[in-house]
Amino acid sequence: MATGRTHRPATRSRGIPEATVARLPLYLRALTGLSERSVPTVSSEELAAAAGVNSAKLRKDFSYLGSYGTRGVGYDVEYLVYQISRELGLTQDWPVVIVGIGNLGAALANYGGFASRGFRVAALIDADPAMAGKPVAGIPVQHSDDLERIIADNGVSIGVIATPAGAAQPVCDRLVAAGVTSILNFAPTVLTVPDGVDVRKVDLSIELQILAFHEQRKAGEAIEAGEAAEAAAEADVVAVAVAAKRRAPADGSGSGSAGGSGSSGGNGKGSDGDVPAVMPA
Amino acid sequence: MATGRTHRPATRSRGIPEATVARLPLYLRALTGLSERSVPTVSSEELAAAAGVNSAKLRKDFSYLGSYGTRGVGYDVEYLVYQISRELGLTQDWPVVIVGIGNLGAALANYGGFASRGFRVAALIDADPAMAGKPVAGIPVQHSDDLERIIADNGVSIGVIATPAGAAQPVCDRLVAAGVTSILNFAPTVLTVPDGVDVRKVDLSIELQILAFHEQRKAGEAIEAGEAAEAAAEADVVAVAVAAKRRAPADGSGSGSAGGSGSSGGNGKGSDGDVPAVMPA
DNA sequence: ATGTCTTTGTGAACGCGTGCACAAAGATGG
DNA sequence: CCATCTTTGTGCACGCGTTCACAAAGACAT
Structure with a gap:
């Protein structure tokens, strides 16, 4: 019944949202780096930048753990490292x-x-x-x-x-x-x-496929932009081109767009879909 | 500025939600398996079970790609494999x-x-x-x-x-x-x-830490449930225990709970936070 | 002691994702 | 040709997550 990650309807475990839990390790790593450089305190803005998230999000995340910051100053690095470690259960073996x-x-x-x-x-x-x-x-x-x-x-x-x-x-x-x-x-x-x-x-395969999707989209947009700029003077031509491109995805007859390039055969042999992310020795 | 995955405010690329894109590889893998077993068609219910998602979610996902199913029958496996592959950009090299x-x-x-x-x-x-x-x-x-x-x-x-x-x-x-x-x-x-x-x-480290969080929570709930059942007759004792447990997370003096076990030092040496998921040879 | 200034913590609004439930559509049997 | 039955496709509501914006709080200088 329960499969993968999807089977937790009650997202927040005890008041800590799942999305926040997933970011705590990120904060912890950034904080560990600061700790090694003996930085005593850090503001939500700085820490957010180091962790690659929004500062408001970070503050809200920490608010679920408690009030561990000092207004006007920021957060004590060592104390926060300890609190997050404990929250994640990393203080035990x-x-x-x-x-x-x-x-x-x-x-x-x-x-x-x-x-x-x-x-x-x-x-x-x-x-x-x-x-x-x-x-x-x-x-x-x-x-x-x-x-x-x-x-x-x-x-x-x-x-x-x-x-x-x-x-x-x-x-x-x-x-x-x-x-x-x-x-x-x-x-x-x-x-x-x-x-x-x-x-x-x-x-790994899924991550790469998601990247490929965005990569393809970027390529498609570049082509569209190029065409639009190129034929900017002829409004009618652009209108027709856009109409054709709109129809293409729903139709399936990928005449020109970007599908016809190399193509390693589409579905391939498909036999190695049964191996793990890395072949055992 | 942009870091990690977080920098895409306009989630849906051209009408396909990001969450749907992330599931397409899942569907594709399940469909490939069916294709190898020469299954001609599949219902949303069956495919959803194979991919480990809700069938309503699957149908909604496919509706973003177009109407590729046949009511009363289901989806043509080969055709769907092709459509998803094309949508993900997997038909090119x-x-x-x-x-x-x-x-x-x-x-x-x-x-x-x-x-x-x-x-x-x-x-x-x-x-x-x-x-x-x-x-x-x-x-x-x-x-x-x-x-x-x-x-x-x-x-x-x-x-x-x-x-x-x-x-x-x-x-x-x-x-x-x-x-x-x-x-x-x-x-x-x-x-x-x-x-x-x-x-x-x-x-890898982040995934394990998230697991550890839930693992800790499960252990805590088990202890709580056990204590509650054990001392069900003595209401006062339970109240005190719960109060102490409530105070512990906000306090930080992890006296008894679960922090005092083995513990490899909390912050450890912290030097290997700088190595990748796997040490280079 | 008081004012100013920085930064936290959070109330509120908004948007996305999810799941329900049902109508539309088409296959299938008579 | 019609009735029935299966399954898709989707309108709708709800809840979570994100973000804005600001009041509260405390440090720091005078």
């Missing part, structure tokens, strides 16, 4: 397991940003017996037969799935059955989980 | 460059989902001279001195940044100056780009 030690899984295992955020890679798990015992990032890979035991022994509640798409749902089911209640999914599949389990999805 | 061939960059280079979606890895670029010429995923790594020439020669408009955080902004600037107008950023930094350039950000 979070053991995580990574399942699927392919190319991506290995990359994740080497990720240096885990430890300082309270995350600890408790175990690496792979279904390939040849991988068992082989150390990756200094941690020996364990076989997936021991998945349940590993989860239980380490008290793991967060799992990272970096397996091929076909293995993702079975692995997810086993993780959940073993007690995992939060899953970060890198496999290009919609995971089905029971209520109470959170799933977040990272999909 | 998109050469991309990956900058920063560390652990993650190499993983991305091996990603099999590129080609079938119209994306083609045109070049791999790294600043380390020792990497130059070394083949990764069958493509020889080129030195970043040649970045501008590579972009121009291949007509690249989409760039992927997988460098350490410190190098991300300079690399971004060079990419943009060379003509790149869409950037997928894996470095944990806020990139500043001129108007007209799109940036999307993927940050």
Whole structure:
């Protein structure tokens, strides 16, 4: 029933909107940078610029946490770092397991940003017996037969799935059955989980496709603008051209616009839609 | 000025809402799966289930593209695959460059989902001279001195940044100056780009922190529920406990609650906040 | 102590996204 | 040709998120 991120109708958990929670790590990173440079206080304007958001939004976000600023001065950097860390639950230790030690899984295992955020890679798990015992990032890979035991022994509640798409749902089911209640999914599949389990999805392919959409739109607008400027003197011609272009998207006969260029075959073979964001080794 | 994803006030590009665009790749993947199994038509209900969204939402999304369905029957799978692909700009060839061939960059280079979606890895670029010429995923790594020439020669408009955080902004600037107008950023930094350039950000650490927040909340609720049930007979005790719990977040003296466990030091050394999602080799 | 000046915190308005519920449309069987 | 039944397409209402704009609050100089 619940799939991906969409299954939380009551958005605000205890008064903190989901959108705000998603920005807290952003603020935290900016604040950490300031802290390292020993900046004592920061205004909402400065911090907003560093985090890449609107200052009003930032102030409203912080207002959900409490009144941690001083009017006329700004926010105490160290204090705010602590408050946000605590709100995010980063002051405690979070053991995580990574399942699927392919190319991506290995990359994740080497990720240096885990430890300082309270995350600890408790175990690496792979279904390939040849991988068992082989150390990756200094941690020996364990076989997936021991998945349940590993989860239980380490008290793991967060799992990272970096397996091929076909293995993702079975692995997810086993993780959940073993007690995992939060899953970060890198496999290009919609995971089905029971209520109470959170799933977040990272999909490189989707991000690139969204970029391609905007890129195509930009190219189309450039062509339109060029045509309009070029034939500015002939109003009738422009009117016809615009009318034709308006009709094109609803019609589908992409005669001229931009679709006819290289084109690698449209639907391609489509077989690798079943592999994760990164091919396992 | 414009940073990250936030700088698009006019959300809908030409009538297609941004939220809908973000879901189109999801639908496309589900449809591709159906296509491979030679399913001729699909209802909005079925497809919505496969994509993990609400069926009403799916129908509304498709209504922005046009009326591609048949009432009483559903949608023609092949036709819909084509229409969505065209709308996303996937029927044309998109050469991309990956900058920063560390652990993650190499993983991305091996990603099999590129080609079938119209994306083609045109070049791999790294600043380390020792990497130059070394083949990764069958493509020889080129030195970043040649970045501008590579972009121009291949007509690249989409760039992927997988460098350490410190190098991300300079690399971004060079990419943009060379003509790149869409950037997928894996470095944990806020990139500043001129108007007209799109940036999307993927940050593993942020995703995990969001999961940790919900995980903490779930744990807190479980404790609260447990306490309430346990001391249901003693109303006074419960009231005191709740009052103490209410005060804790605003106070900051995390005496008992959950903060005192392992704790890797709170702010830690903080030095690795400056590395990308994955450490370069 | 008082006034000025900076910056926070928030009330209010607005716009987007979501979901409901139903009418329109077309297929299918008789 | 007509009735029925399935499924799409969408008008509408509601809620969340964003942004503006300003009053409250406190620092700082005099």
